[in-house]
Amino acid sequence: MKKNKVLILRTAGTNCDYETQSAFELCGIAVERVHISVLIENKSKIFEYDILVFPGGFSYGDDVASGKVLSNEIKNKLGSEVRKFALSGKPIIGICNGFQVLVKIGLLPDPELFTQVSTFSHNDYNKFECRWVYLKTGNKINNESNCIWTNKLPTIVSLPIAHGEGKFIPKNKSILNSLNKNNQIVFRYSSKDGNIPRYPLDPNGSVDNIAGICNKKGNVFGLMPHPERYIFHMQHPSRKNFTGKNHGWGKIIFQNAVDFVNR
Amino acid sequence: MEYTANCKIIEILELSDEKLIELSNKSVLSLSFEEMKKIQGYFRKLKRNPTDVEIETIAQTWSEHCKHKTLTGVVDYTELIPLKKGSFDKLPVSSRNKIEFLKDDKDYVQYEKKERTYNNLLEETIFKATKELNKKWCLSVFKDNAGVIEFDSENAVAFKVETHNHPSALEPYGGAATGVGGVIRDILGVGLGAKPLANTDVFCFGDPNISDSKVPYGIHHPKRIAKGVVAGVRDYGNRMGIPIVNGAVYFDDGYVANPLVYCGTMGILPKNKIEKKVIFGDLILLVGGRTGRDGIHGATFSSVKLDKKSDVNAVQIGNPIVEKKVLDAMLEARDLNLFRAVTDCGAGGLSSAIGELGEKIGARICLDKVPLKYFGLSPWEIWISEAQERMIFAVPLGKKDKIIEIFKRENVEATVVGEFTNDNRLVVLYDNNIVANLDMEFLHNGVPKPVRSAIHKIKEEKIQESIKMNYLEISQTLKVLLADLNVCSREWIIRQYDHEVQGQTIVKPLQGNCIEISGPSDAAVIFPYTIIKDTKKGIVLSNGFNPEYGKINVYKMACSSIEEALRNAVSVGGNIEKISLLDNFCWGNTNSPEVLGSLVCVANACYDMSKAFDVPFISGKDSLHNEYSTSDGKYSIPPALLISAMGVIDDVANTVTMSFKNTGNKIFLLGVTRNELGASVLAKIKNIRIGIVPAVYPNESKEIMKKIYLAINENVVESCHDCSEGGLAVAISEMAFSAKKGVQIYVDSVKTETNMLTMSETLFSESNGRFIVEVTHENETKFREVLKGSIFSEIGCVTDDENIIFESEKNKLKLQENSQDLLKIWQSTINW
Amino acid sequence: MFKIEVFTKEKFKNSKGELVLSDILSIGVRTILKVRYSPLYVIDGNVNYSEVRTLASELLSDKITETYVCKKCIVEDTVKNSKRDVVFFDDGEIPPPVGVCSTIKIWYKKNVTDPVSESILKAIKDLGIVKEFKVKRVGKYYLYGKISRITLHNITAKLLVNTLIQEYMVNGIYS
Known part of the structure; x- marks a missing residue:
């Protein structure tokens, strides 16, 4: 049997690749961190892999705007391959800078369309912030969303964020409506009890408190929080165990995708 | 020796003593009269004048920044200890001549006088304690870019703290950012390269609420400096993907003109990659950023007192992404054993980096091969430029193609600029002409040892009048204390740093019982599970810093800082038997015997505490001459000793x-x-x-x-x-x-x-x-x-x-x- | 030679402008009511209309929150002298800095490292435009509100520019 493999796409300024690799490895899957220049030289190499990861970091320094230079590069050099990968139904995740890239190349919210219809701007509080937040998944999402990454999560989870440009802005009302209608909004910032949060629990002022979205099919997932930073319960600031096991919420997210490709 | 039009001959053979000093000052060489004399003698023996490249090379190599002449120099030290009232009469007559009467605030006080000469202050105090403690888990101390201790049977951890004070005063954002970049390169250049796991930062600023009129002309307002420094550290640290996990900020008006910016980096490396070795025939590979005119005279400038006319070229702007690419590629090259030695280009640029690596055998460099940002640089400028994000590797001939290929794949420029030789000479060429030809022995060991005198008077301390408060006053006081600049929350700063990148910060700088609120952590713990698979071990980082105490008693300031650093580490689960320390001295002008005296007293305190706690120092750094002069007089900073602690924790679950x-x-x-x-x-x-x-x-x-x-x-x-x-x-x-x-x-x-x-x-x-x-x-x-x-x-x-x-x-x-x-x-x- | 100036659309927050405004308030100036920041890129190279258009729309601006104006410059010293610039094209939306305001332009001196310009050069290559380019980045601040010459100078000197590494130009509308 062919062994499944994860591709972590890295480039100048990628900096969450090691911990993302560890997270997948702890879920029992092989991982390779591959530099974009290698992939551009051999474009079909991407199809050797079963999960594609756009990790966090500051790709090319986030110069001009977050993820801008990298998404420009991917669109021009790897666009059709990445789109084909997404349409094949294989899992793709973009974390933080990776989410910004997925949105700016237009792989989210709709890889069919492959056009940018939403964007990110600076946090409402005008500064980079690293802190933990509550995220509401909502039972409705759990039952009705197709997102393969967020199965088995409870209604409220906590994960850390670390970003300066995390305010998600859809182009217009109809984009937002369709995200809602199709249950594509997987994570929303929330208060501890699931209500509308205020700063700092709403860290960036995202429209509709959006923290993470997926495509309609549910295989492509992007989120600003960092699930790879909450693999062990010890990584939580209050160091309590919320999962009932020795792991954190982030582990469940990665395990979902691994289980999906191992089916 | 032939000379080219690009390089100037500096006339010194016939210069009078006065003209020698003038030359040193005019060219920002920061060389003393004795040093200029020594150089003159060397070239008189050679019967020729030096080139500008040569004189700049010597100035860089002999700079306070690179050689630490004060801490390793000869010091005649006198300590005056106050006698308790009435004890004079009890002293034996023979020792009464050691007693001096000196006028304090109002009264004459009797002091006992103790004298001692140090041939090398550092070796006879801090380093001596480390040698005497002789811990077998100390793997590399006081010799490489950073101190290295054992992590587990296969791995080691390295820790270094640097200062970047003068550049941060001139351009807070760029100065602080390149300070972070510089200390990260120290860790990349320790042994055969360590992977950075965490950064630390400690700042001293003037009162951010001070009125403009109290800020000396030409100096940025403390609040602008503070905001610029935080932003610089944030942008460089975050882009490098290294969490800033521990630090301190101290506000005092003594730092208005001379802010202090300490940056530290801790990294991990395999134990079998701790030793560097350079062999005859190895190629000199220059990797990373291009060379420009930035940061010329940084090393010598750092010993110059700040004034209105500070050298503009000393400012450097960094590009963290270039350094990140170097980091990514070099660790791969390290694991493939593609080089034998590496060091960073810091102060003194290529001249220091190549000079150091080739110290024991010799090196030959072609400056025209160095990639430049723009045309028009003279050879000496290329040679001593402190352009950021550059590293030097010693590469065996047969591995040249492979290592260049790895760097190229990550879009990092890597260029062979020369080779290591076996003639013990430093030979620099430009367009096939020799522009410098110096004896390594003279270059590295020729610097004359200065003899300095130092005096330190210990103040007598008395208990204050009993402080009595009613409950309202206590309540009020507690609130004022909590709001005090030196007690209040640093959350505004800490949250701008990505202190959780790499996912290994398991004791965080801010912590609380829920995620909404947080208090100040005593120390940070890094759990390097992404690098060392299946490990349970962790690394604790903490610091101790209290310049306020030094205003009355520097000895106690030093002891308190050391104890505080240990206490902080222990509070989160550190094991005092596995903790090591770093010292960072930021002092005023040590040409003044009183300022140097307080430094000697503190070095002694470090020795005493290191021995008493059985905790070794593994590395350190000093930044002297933190002084600013205006027409109103001279401002020297309050002495600031930063103690940083790093320890290994056996089981991170027990924190x-x-x-x-x-x-x-x-x-x-x-x-x-x-x-x-x-x-x-x-x-x-x-x-x-x-x-x-x-x-x-x-x-x-x-x-x-x-x-x-x-x-x-x-x-x-x-x-x-x-x-x-x-x-x-x-x-x-x-x-x-x-x-x-x-x-x-x-x-x-x-x-x-x-x-x-x-x-x-x-x-x-x-x-x-x-x-x-x-x-x-x-x-x-x-x-x-x-x-x-x-x-x-x-x-x-x-x-x-x-x-x-x-x-x-x-x-x-x-x-x-x-x-x-x-x-x-x-x-x-x-x-x- | 071209100048591309990128504006945040009026209905979106201009983060850097807000930060500068709060700094201005903190030094006691209360008459400035709004600050907008615009990056201005001076593109020096042999480029054609469609290439500049691609640069402006694909790379230098955000499709949703930003708008841009591109000007062709005739005068050599482009940053300081803009009187003879000719509007080359824009994206059809009216750029937001409308009304009377003072402006401050700040840019790095020659030979000072600018990482952002280096990234832009890389990105231009990715767009398939393989030509020799120079990119100079200028920060432009629009200050709305009454202000005196001295205050405008103070804001520039105390908060925005470091003359060791930067040059600047102020165009004040004084009260």
Whole structure:
């Protein structure tokens, strides 16, 4: 049997690749961190892999705007391959800078369309912030969303964020409506009890408190929080165990995708 | 020797003594008269004048920044110790001639005079302690870019702290950013390269609320400096993907013109990659950023006092992404054994980096091969430029293609610029012409040792008049303390740093019982699970820093900083038997005997404490001449000794945080509370000028530190926090408000040295060696067993009502505060 | 030679402008009511209309929150002298800095490292435009509100520019 493999796409300024690799490895899957220049030289190499990861970091320094230079590069050099990968139904995740890239190349919210219809701007509080937040998944999402990454999560989870440009802005009302209608909004910032949060629990002022979205099919997932930073319960600031096991919420997210490709 | 039009001959053979000094000053060489004389003698023997490249090379290599002439030089030291009244008559007649009468504020005081000559101050104090302690887990100390200790049987951890003060004063953003970049390169260049796991930062600024008119002309306002420095550290650290996990900020008007910016990096490397070796025939590979005119004379400039006409070229702007690419590629090259040595281009640029690597064998470099940012640089400028993000590798000929291929794949420029030779000479070429040809021995060991005199007078300390306050005054004082610039929350700064990137920060700089609120951590713990698979071990990082104490007693300042660094590490679960220390001296102008005297006294304190706590120093750095002159006079900074601690923790599961955990748990105070309010925060806000500065009692506190480690590993400690600035009252408040809990404290139960302390003295004394520990009822017996023999007492319990209560029956006083109100006060001071 | 100036659309927050406004308030100036920041890129190279258009729309601006104006410059010293610039094209939306305001332009001196310009050069290559380019980045601040010459100078000197590494130009509308 062919062994499944994860591709972590890295480039100048990628900096969450090691911990993302560890997270997948702890879920029992092989991982390779591959530099974009290698992939551009051999474009079909991407199809050797079963999960594609756009990790966090500051790709090319986030110069001009977050993820801008990298998404420009991917669109021009790897666009059709990445789109084909997404349409094949294989899992793709973009974390933080990776989410910004997925949105700016237009792989989210709709890889069919492959056009940018939403964007990110600076946090409402005008500064980079690293802190933990509550995220509401909502039972409705759990039952009705197709997102393969967020199965088995409870209604409220906590994960850390670390970003300066995390305010998600859809182009217009109809984009937002369709995200809602199709249950594509997987994570929303929330208060501890699931209500509308205020700063700092709403860290960036995202429209509709959006923290993470997926495509309609549910295989492509992007989120600003960092699930790879909450693999062990010890990584939580209050160091309590919320999962009932020795792991954190982030582990469940990665395990979902691994289980999906191992089916 | 032929010369090219690109390089100038510097006429020195016939120069008079006066002209020699003039030359040194005019060209920002920062060489002393004796040094210029030595250089003149060297070239007289060669019967030729030096080139500009040669004289610049010598100036860089001999700079204070690279050679640490003061700390390794000869010092004639005199210490004056005040005699207690009446003790003169009891002295034997023979020793009475050692007594001097000196006028203090008002009275004449008798001082006992002690004299000692140091041939090498550093080797006879700090380094000596390390040698005497001879820890086998210290793998590389005081020789490489950073100190290295054992992590586990296969891996080691390296730690280095640097300063970037002068550049940060001129251009806060760029100066601080390149400070971070520089110390990260130190870690990339330790051994054969370590992977950075964490950064630390400590800043000293002037009062950010000072009026413009009090800021000297040509100096940025402290608030602009503070904001610029934080932004610079943030942008470089975040882009490098290295979490900034520990630090401190200290505000004092002594730093208005000379802010201090300390940056530290800790990294991990395999034990078999600690040694560098350069062999005849190895190629010199220059990797990373291009060379421009930036940062020319940084090394020599750092020993020049700041004034209005500071050299503009000393400013550097960094590009973190270039450095990140170098990091990514070089670790791969390291693991493939593609090079034999590496070092960073820091102060002195190529001249220092290549000069150091080739010190024992010789090197030959072609400057025209160095990739430039733009045309028009003279050879000497290329040679000493401090352009950022560059590293030098020694590569065996056969591995050249492979290593260049790896760098190329990551879009990193890598160029062979020369080779290592075996003639013990440093030969520099430009367009096939020799522009420098120097003897390595002269270059590295030729610098004359200066002889400096130093004097230090220890001030007599007296207990202040008894401080009595009613409950309203205590309440008011507690709030003012919590809002004080040197006590208040640093959250505004810390949250701008990605302190969790790499996912390994398991004891975070901010921590609380829920994610909404947070208190100040004593130390950080990194769990390097992404690098060392299946490890349970961790690395604790902490610091101790208290320049305020140094205003009265620098010896106690040093001891307190060392003890505080250890205390902080122990509070989260550090094992004092596996902790190492770094020293960073930032001092004023050490040409003044008094300023140098205080430095010698502090070096002695470091020796004493290192021995007493059985904790070795593994690396250090100094930044001297932090002085600014205007027409009104000279401003020298208050002496600042930063002690940074790094320790290895056997099991990261056995670490604790500082916020209270559960209602009903008991609270214990470990250690003795003494009447030590000299230079405390209370003394500052109440304008009390006298008082005893907190001393360190090593035997007493070492014992307690060992027992806390045992207790934490027996799993009987729920939370732990040390008492520092602001004393017991501040520490208790922090533990309570970060947990959204209340607390009931019986002040009468606190173990004090005498019964003479008032309630406010007990609450605000800053005695060292004290910890607050939370224990459950079930674990109390076990806890008491572990602590048996040490001084400690139960002082209260955790409550559920968010009220912080301090009560004393003896003083008939009861203080009650809402913990969330105090939190808000603590958080609101720095919120820019 | 071209100048591309990128504006945040009026209905979106201009983060850097807000930060500068709060700094201005913190030094006691209360008459400035709004600050907008615009990056201005000076593109020096042999480029054609469609290439500049691609640069402006694909790389230098955000499709949703930003708008841009591109000007062709005739005068050599482009940053300081803009009187003879000719509007080359824009994206059809009216750029927001409308009304009377003072402006401050700040840019790095020659030979000072500018990482952002380096990234832009890389990105231009990714767009398939393989030509020799120079990119100079200028920060432009629009200050709305009454202000005196001295105050405008103070804001520039104390908060925005470091003359060791930067040059600047102020165009004040004084009260």
